[in-house]
Amino acid sequence: MSGSTIRLCVEHPLGEGQTLSLSRAQAHYLFGVMRLGAGDGIAVFNGRDGEWRASVAQAGKRGGTLTCEIQTAPQRDPPDLWLIFAPVKKARTDFIVEKATEMGAARIVPVQTDFTNSERIRQDRLQAHAVEAAEQCGGTFVPEVTALHKLDTLLADWPADRRLMFCDEALAGGACALPSGGRGQPWAVLIGPEGGFSPPERARLSALPFAHPVALGPRILRADTAAVAALTLWQTACGDWS
Amino acid sequence: MSGSTIRLCVEHPLGEGQTLSLSRAQAHYLFGVMRLGAGDGIAVFNGRDGEWRASVAQAGKRGGTLTCEIQTAPQRDPPDLWLIFAPVKKARTDFIVEKATEMGAARIVPVQTDFTNSERIRQDRLQAHAVEAAEQCGGTFVPEVTALHKLDTLLADWPADRRLMFCDEALAGGACALPSGGRGQPWAVLIGPEGGFSPPERARLSALPFAHPVALGPRILRADTAAVAALTLWQTACGDWS
Numbered sequence: 001m002s003g004s005t006i007r008l009c010v011e012h013p014l015g016e017g018q019t020l021s022l023s024r025a026q027a028h029y030l031f032g033v034m035r036l037g038a039g040d041g042i043a044v045f046n047g048r049d050g051e052w053r054a055s056v057a058q059a060g061k062r063g064g065t066l067t068c069e070i071q072t073a074p075q076r077d078p079p080d081l082w083l084i085f086a087p088v089k090k091a092r093t094d095f096i097v098e099k100a101t102e103m104g105a106a107r108i109v110p111v112q113t114d115f116t117n118s119e120r121i122r123q124d125r126l127q128a129h130a131v132e133a134a135e136q137c138g139g140t141f142v143p144e145v146t147a148l149h150k151l152d153t154l155l156a157d158w159p160a161d162r163r164l165m166f167c168d169e170a171l172a173g174g175a176c177a178l179p180s181g182g183r184g185q186p187w188a189v190l191i192g193p194e195g196g197f198s199p200p201e202r203a204r205l206s207a208l209p210f211a212h213p214v215a216l217g218p219r220i221l222r223a224d225t226a227a228v229a230a231l232t233l234w235q236t237a238c239g240d241w242s
Numbered sequence: 243m244s245g246s247t248i249r250l251c252v253e254h255p256l257g258e259g260q261t262l263s264l265s266r267a268q269a270h271y272l273f274g275v276m277r278l279g280a281g282d283g284i285a286v287f288n289g290r291d292g293e294w295r296a297s298v299a300q301a302g303k304r305g306g307t308l309t310c311e312i313q314t315a316p317q318r319d320p321p322d323l324w325l326i327f328a329p330v331k332k333a334r335t336d337f338i339v340e341k342a343t344e345m346g347a348a349r350i351v352p353v354q355t356d357f358t359n360s361e362r363i364r365q366d367r368l369q370a371h372a373v374e375a376a377e378q379c380g381g382t383f384v385p386e387v388t389a390l391h392k393l394d395t396l397l398a399d400w401p402a403d404r405r406l407m408f409c410d411e412a413l414a415g416g417a418c419a420l421p422s423g424g425r426g427q428p429w430a431v432l433i434g435p436e437g438g439f440s441p442p443e444r445a446r447l448s449a450l451p452f453a454h455p456v457a458l459g460p461r462i463l464r465a466d467t468a469a470v471a472a473l474t475l476w477q478t479a480c481g482d483w484s
Contacts, residue, residue: 076460095337098467099467102462102464102467103459103461103463103467103471104460104461136462137461137464138461138462139461175484177478216483217345217346217477217481218346219379219380219381221345221379222340225340225344225345228467228470228471228474229345229473229474231471232470232471233474233478235459236475240459240460241457241458241460242419
């Protein structure tokens with residue numbers, strides 16, 4: 001995937017000869033910002049059918065259509081990994097969603113913890129960031145950004161077969177390794193809020209039979225740094241980075 | 243290190259009873275923004291003498307003094323690791339410096355590559371970001387941000403004993419592992435610009451006897467994400483994360 005090809009995430013099914021109609025925002029981007037015209041080619045994906053080459057059939061100010069031509073890459077889904085994180089300030093929350101998408105999380109779950117400041121998120125905005133990151137990073141998959149959950153509720157309803165890697169600044173200097181044998185299984189990575197987990201949360205997490213505490217080195221990381229570092233550890237030990 | 247303690251990086255030597263005079267900006271922060279007054283305690287470090295508790299002796303609008311009381315953490319230097327990166331857009335370059343500091347790089351080296359857009363950097367601004375990140379992450383060390391080098395020149399003057407891990411999006415899907423046996427040696431991690439290395443650069447890097455190409459997974463990462471991911475791989479394989 002060359003950095004110079006425009007990539008667009010669309011909703012339509014993709015197949016040879018398929019006509020794709022563009023949203024107003026997409027038409028503005030392609031024809032107003034990028035100055036494409038009839039016949040120009042871009043790459044499209046929809047999260048299910050891989051990446052396809054499509055050409056501009058009709059270019060208008062408020063809409064337009066593409067014709068889907070040929071598949072250029074197969075669909076590639078990330079491992080079955082959730083990233084669970086406590087929202088921080090707006091820009092850093094956006095970054096966490098962007099980075100989780102690039103790093104190959106399949107689902108992004110904002111949680112409210114005892115020390116989380118924000119009590120609401122803009123789910124649609126965060127989902128749009130995930131789409132943009134997928135367009136940018138050459139992926140064919142867009143992770144779902146869920147609504148804000150309470151950590152307590154999320155843990156109470158935890159799926160029986162999903163392991164949890166939890167990263168806690170209180171562990172600084174401890175073991176950074178994941179248990180071997182976790183490859184191919186459903187996992188979640190949980191990043192604490194800036195300020196860490198509360199003592200009751202920490203006690204509860206440590207006692208969970210499916211939870212694996214992991215340290216992220218001897219320095220304290222900001223939440224967005226911690227998300228990338230934790231996903232790197234997980235991807236190399238259990239994911240699609242090897 | 244609790245998240246609620248104010249940490250300040252100062253220039254002075256630190257020792258029991260030492261008086262530390264504050265810059266105008268530091269005085270504004272402590273007394274104007276954080277509303278500290280005489281007798282209040284903060285943590286200070288200077289990159290050499292560990293972390294110390296200091297109390298406000300004199301608080302003024304344009305200056306003030308602290309008295310250094312007792313050492314609260316020993317000096318802790320990161321491994322001998324350089325992060326070499328091609329500057330990108332301003333905000334992301336700031337992020338790379340911040341993240342390299344949190345992740346424990348000892349020196350941060352901006353380089354101009356064939357596909358680097360920016361031809362100049364604000365070295366003082368980037369250095370200030372490294373100071374702020376060190377204050378924030380609980381570290382006692384501030385990495386030096388060097389002037390902008392040309393990649394060619396940097397490689398021509400390369401120190402004989404320093405290994406180079408270079409991360410290239412063209413390697414996507416390749417091996418993510420570092421050679422074993424690199425621990426305790428001087429290293430550098432090189433992150434390519436967005437758009438990747440040019441073919442001549444790639445050929446030159448691949449031929450260097452001290453260079454180890456490393457892939458950062460199957461997706462294309464933005465430069466700031468790649469910096470954190472690469473430093474995570476290096477720290478766990480060769481650094482102080484284990």
